[in-house]
Amino acid sequence: MTELNVLPDPRPFYERAADQLAALIDAVRPEQWTGPTPCSEFDVRELVRHVVAGTRTFAEMGAAAAAAAATGARAEAGPDAMGERTGGSRWETAIDDVPDDGWVTAYAQARAQLTAAWADDTTLDALMRVPWGELPGRDVLLAGVLDAVAHAWDLARAIGDRRELDQELAGCTLEAAHRMLPPERRGAPTPFGPVRPAPEGADAYEELAAWLGRHAKWSASTDAVSAAAAGSAAGAVDGGGSLDSAIDALATVLKGSVLRPADQRYDAERGTFNSAVQHRPALIAGVADAADVCAVVAFAAARGLPVAVQATGHGQAIASAGGILINTRRLRGVSIDPEAATAWVAAGVRWEEVVPQAAQHGLAPLNGSAPHVGVVGYLLGGGISLLARQYGYAADRVRTIEVVTPDAVVRRVTADSEPDLFWALLGGRDNFGVVTRVEIDLIPVTRLYGGGLYFDGATQGADILRAYRAWTADLPEELTSSIALFPAPDIEAVPAPLRGRLVVHVRVAYTGSVEEGERLVEPLRAVGPRLMDSLADMPYTACASIFAEPTNPMPYDGDTVLLGELTQETLDAIVEVTGSGDVPCIVEVRHLGGALTRRTGAANSVGLRDAAYLLGVLSPLRGPLTADVVRPIHRSLLAVAAPATVGRPLAFMGPSGQHAGEAGPDAAEELVRSAYRPDDYERLRALKAVYDPQNLFRLNHNIRPAVRR
Ligand SMILES: Cc1cc2nc3c(=O)[nH]c(=O)nc-3n(C[C@H](O)[C@H](O)[C@H](O)COP(=O)(O)OP(=O)(O)OC[C@H]3O[C@@H](n4cnc5c(N)ncnc54)[C@H](O)[C@@H]3O)c2cc1C
Structure with a gap:
């Protein structure tokens, strides 16, 4: 004593x-x-x-x-x-x-x-x-x-x-x-x-x-945090001479770059895939290594400046106003250990870089539908892969996380070394620090039976949706699929059979044989003629063609929920919102279940594993189609699905979440809470109070620190 x-x-x-x-x-x-x-x-x-x-x-x-x-x-x-x-x-x-x-x-x-x-x-x-x-x-x-x-x-x-x-x-x-x-x-x-x-x-x-x-x-009047959060770059950055010179000093320490709003490269560095989300940080730190990240986090912590993290900009994140945006895209490198079937991947890497390198060794990562998405942001949000029903959440296959925590310390975290932090990072995203690289498991997959079935939404939409629901009730875990309804633009870049139509696109990834795959999809083909049918044997390296998602940034607004079941009422509502024509809506239903319901690796905080489907709706924003116009339509669909809704996936939590955030901190907190089981959310808050008691990392879907002494 x-x-x-x-x-x-x-x-x-x-x-x-x-x-x-x-x-x-x-x-x-x-x-x-x-x-x-x-x-x-x-x-x-x-x-x-x-x-x-x-x-x-x-x-x-x-x-x-x-x-x-x-x-x-x-x-x-x-x-x-x-x-x-x-x-x-x-x-x-x-x-x-x-x-x-x-x-x-x-x-x-x-x-x-x-x-x-x-x-x-x-x-x-x-x-x-x-x-x-x-x-x-x-x-x-x-x-x-x-x-x-x-x-x-x-x-x-x-x-x-x-x-x-x-x-x-x-x-x-x-x-x-x-x-x-x-x-x-x-x-x-x-x-x-x-x-x-x-x-x-x-x-x-x-x-x-x-x-x-x-x-x-x-x-209160000179609170740098408030000034930064309110987007007042003047208050946070340019206000005091000493802070300005501190920024200059920071710039000399970093191997990467520091950009203020007046800098020419500022706009390019804050760009997002969803261009409706505009980050306006007071400072952007383009970090080049873990030491840079430490320096920036220490700088932010010393001044109480809130921090946001971005790699590729594919997260439909909360737009940050003020504070420091740490851009990790310069953190490069993929290193594969073929014997162990693992890979070290740096925080600036996209899946499209890992897939071909892993394939050289007869291996594949658990990437998602769009290969241009960043590896680390995807994994920290859970990661629903093309083979999700067979291999579970991609986050479950993370072995080691190198992270700079809010106390500006680099930590190498495993499930054994720091089980709490490991648990919180995988599912809590950037609430617990800036991840600089991860070690992941690769899987022995080189080929797939996969591709897409395309139907005419106007005449076959209701039938194919009904067939899809019945079909997914009884499928082997080796088959993961999704169905989307979207208005295909009448432009040359779109395949001729789809142009100008409401298209239903069923996306299939099956690791079994071609023969068995053909047999499994027969109930869908039986619905009627297809506008296009690309299902075939394919090398895993061609997996981007399954969803064939657009790669160019565009402004849009959307929302996504997790469902316990897909009701007939929800299917009817999908047909209605996609068929009305006034507001173009892209609706996706992704089939979950299978291995996603089980933990396939060390414990993490990825939530709501019991969900059977994911339902997402989004609309491009242009001209009179503003967020205020499209949101009521999205809400009308999600209201019908509400009785079966079990929560929202953090990975797809979007600008509507930002909208909820604008409605006040309580609404924003409720939104984030909806991504987790209640006891997991409380544990995350308790750990946030341990690792980020100042809530430095709060320009995000924020987990507020639990109140402690
Ligand atoms: C076209 C498209 C297709 C998608 N398909 C899938 C899919 O099939 N399956 C799926 O699960 N998800 C999918 N997503 C969602 C995607 O996984 C998340 O949006 C993911 O967060 C994107 O990560 P990013 O690094 O590319 O984006 P960013 O916008 O750069 O980052 C998004 C968020 O990730 C966190 N983050 C990123 N890097 C770091 C880091 N180094 N340290 C700490 N936090 C970090 C931050 O919270 C950041 O706000 C898709 C998204 C898009 C736009």
Whole structure:
């Protein structure tokens, strides 16, 4: 046991700290609850919730200390002891919803509980095991004082309250913080950032704030994070001379490039496949190796600038406004080990580069429908491959992940070395860092029976959809397929039989023999004549022709859901939205199930494996066809499918997700939550609080850190 020897009896100090904090909570004006705070993971409401929850936790610790003092035993007051009561890995006491005008009372009650729990002098000498060590009760309560003092400053800054704070109290607390939280105890799992230098002339609170990793000169009006998030490049980047020169310094350190909005190459570097999603970062860092990534992440963390990650731009991501976009496309290299049937693939590589290289060794990767999609972004979102029903999620075949985590450390992560981080990365995407390369398994596949059956949607759409549903009810796992309805443009680039028609395209990939494949697809061919029929034996290297997806960027809007079943009502709605003609809709149903329902490798957070189908709808945006025009049509289809909808796949979560994000943080969170099983989502939030407590990686489909001390 270590004794801090700071205060023999911290209780009077606690009461002073609590008086100060109570007055500040009382001073929050109704319009301030959603304002930013120096703790980037909290707005004012969440900060106060955290304060109340923390106070109750220290009250529970006091009760444990009293019980231990009575028996002479050691009090167990850490996550192991408290986890069950507080929800697994979150050891902070859970609290019910409190209306905004109820926080003053909630805090008063929690504080009274704490005071009562520690009333007996013997609690101060009780031996306690808490998450940050084995300590006497007085030093545990000292952490409660630190909590109350630090958060009083946070709250005062957040609401712009200029009252004189108790400096003596902060002085004692600073001494305690120096002993409790030495500089080397930073980063995960300690929820404090690296010590920052205190500004000249700092008072005790500012010194304490800097010691705890906050910006000591933070104020709501100069919050760089808010400025960046609001897209104000002026506030985030060009505002202060010192930040500008820091960017220049960063540029000299990187092997890659740093681009500001005024730079000529800025637009080319932020381009996306869906050109309706326009990233407007304050800075783009075109990283060239893992050391570059570390430098950029450290730069962002030191300034609280949010980070987004992009490789090829094929993710239908949230458009980032402000912050730093890390572009990984310069991270090159594929290295295949034919003996082990594995490949190391760097973060800037697309599947179209891996497929031919693997084929030279009689192997194939678990790539998806479009070979121009990036390997890493696809894998981190799960990866539904052309052979998904036979081999399961591509993420299950990832062996090793090299990643720069938000603390700017390069880690080589396997299921054995860091099971939690490995689990979170595969499914949590860029919420946990920038992946620089991955090691994946390859499969022994060199050929397929595959291609497409094309029908006339206007006359055969309903029949072929019905036949497809019946057909997919009983197929071997070796056959993975999809059906799409789309209006084919009347242009030369489109094969003549399809031009200007509503086309139904069934895509087939089967690893069995040609004869068996022919037999299996017979029920579909029996529906009637095809406009085109390309099903044949093919080398795996020709797999891009199965979906034959467009490769040029275009603006579009869409949404995708996972279904437990494909109902007749959904099929009818597909026929209706694709047949109306007013708003061109491309609808896809992908057959899932098979090995996707099983975990075929180490555990990861890829969610909703029980889904039987994926249903996606999208429309090109041009002229009068704006997102506002097409979304109601998409929603009408998804509303019919809603009773069978089990969630949304993160990999295809699109601009409509952005739309939900615009409707407020709660809608955005609900959207992301819908990609996971509830307990997995809570685990992801708990791990986010460990690996990215500042929520630096939040310009994405964001997993918000769980609230912790
Ligand atoms: C035409 C098309 C076809 C598709 N087909 C399939 C398919 O068959 N199966 C399937 O499962 N998905 C498919 N997708 C979805 C695709 O897998 C995801 O959009 C994927 O995220 C794209 O990754 P990217 O790197 O190419 O795109 P980007 O836009 O560059 O990245 C998308 C996201 O991936 C994350 N990311 C990328 N690189 C990194 C990194 N180095 N570190 C951390 N995070 C990173 C980030 O969150 C980023 O926002 C398809 C998408 C398109 C546009």
